[in-house]
Amino acid sequence: MQYLRLNDGHEVPLLGFGTYKATEQEGIASVENALANGYRLIDTAAKYENEEQVGKGMILSGIPRADIIVTTKLWRENLGYAETKQAFAQSLEKLGLAYIDIYLIHWPANAKNYADWKQANADAWRAMEELQAEGKIRTIGVSNFWPEHLDALLETATVVPAINQIEFHPGYWQPEVLSYCREKGIAIESWSPLARGKVFGNPVLEAIAARHGKTVSQICLRWVIQHGVIVIPKSTSLARIVENSAIFDFELAATEMEEINTLPEMGFSGELPNIWPDRATIK
Template sequence: MKTILLNDGNSMPIVGFGTYKAKDQEGIDAVKHALLNGYRSIDTAAAYGNEDAVGKGIKASGIPRDEIFVTTKLWREELGYKTAKEAFEKSLKKLGLDYIDLYLIHWPANAKNYDNWQQTNAETWRAMEELQADGKIKSIGVSNFFQEHLEALFATAKVKPAVNQIEFHPGYWQQELVNYCKKQNIAVESWSPLGRGEVFENEHLKEIAKTHDTSVAKVCLRWIVQHEVIAIPKSTTEERIEENINLFDFELSNEEMNLINNLPEFGFSGEHPNFWPDRV
């Protein structure tokens, strides 16, 4: 598996396994199957409600812990210095692990929900820097941060985020943000790599898949990794789990890459870091 070298010296597989909505026994089985079929990076989050299942799947696989790259995320209702540390310990306990490879702020604080969103993000980040210094986290990063959120964080951060996980798929790939992250040596990771299923209806993607005798899903995932962006496809179907990791038996041409790059917008989730709902 090809890896991405992060700015802190750690390496992360360029293809990982997403676990959103994979809960209970189905989640355990999916994680176990993924690991037994070559995946070495597992992505979860406190908000997914499945950290316990992910941890059990890791254990059931029998794969040594030091061979697995585990990501989880701090939910936006837990932002702040003290609450971030408390939430991290809960995640660690649910996963049944001694450390996390990558811990992300799932969504930034915003002006809609915080009087001083910059300070809230800074205090959250300070807690994560301390957890990293204590050896409980190997790499720290963010998710759904725009340039404005990153620049505000840089004002006080001692450690630059290693990763920014963003919505990235054909039809919506946030090119300017990706370019900014790469200039800052922040690795980009894709969530919703298949555009909530809308990619399967696109005639251009279907034609490219036909050309390579492959699936639309694999074309999209291959496009992502050829952008040097980390992909974390999710599935609980064994056949699709196995298919999604085998992306290196074909290559998209420059013309095909450009065609996909220039597709009109579709598949956008509508989720925006500055407009997430008020806290309940």
């Protein structure tokens, strides 16, 4: 396993485990299996409705709590100071933990959904800074923030976000956001690293995989971490969980990295932080 040092001094593995859509008993088993096979960074969110399952999987794994880095997220409709404190307390209770390692704003407020989107983000961030100062959160960060949202947040923030989790995969990897965050010392974390399954069958990726004796999934995950980006693939299949971890015994050549960098758009979720869907009532 390789690690990345964040701007707050904490280290996180470059490879983590995503739990989106992993609910009920399947969710518990997937977390237990991931931890049993060497994963130590587990990613969930209030919106995934599986925080309880993640907490149970951690207990069943037998891995000491101090060795596990847990990420969860504040949903975009709960932005604001009091709302953040309440949502955090609920996540903490569902996970069954005394503290959360990484807490992220899941999506920024925007002008379509908040009368004062800058203030909504700032208020949520102020609450998170206080929770961090109290020792209830180790690392605070954001998700799906573009430079315009980060610029606004940094006008009032006293703590620079340590992480920005964004959609990042072959065919849609947002190099402008990556460059901006690097300048600010903010680590990038990739969600949907396999482009919603659209990478499978791609001839460029298949050719690179054949050269290395690896799968297309492993090539994509390796490409992400060679960008210096944290990656959190999700799976409930034990075989795939093990396969996804076997990405530290080879390296992509610079020419192969560029081949993947220049692939045409594919697998884009269509989710954009400045136009996420309208609310019935603007806050």
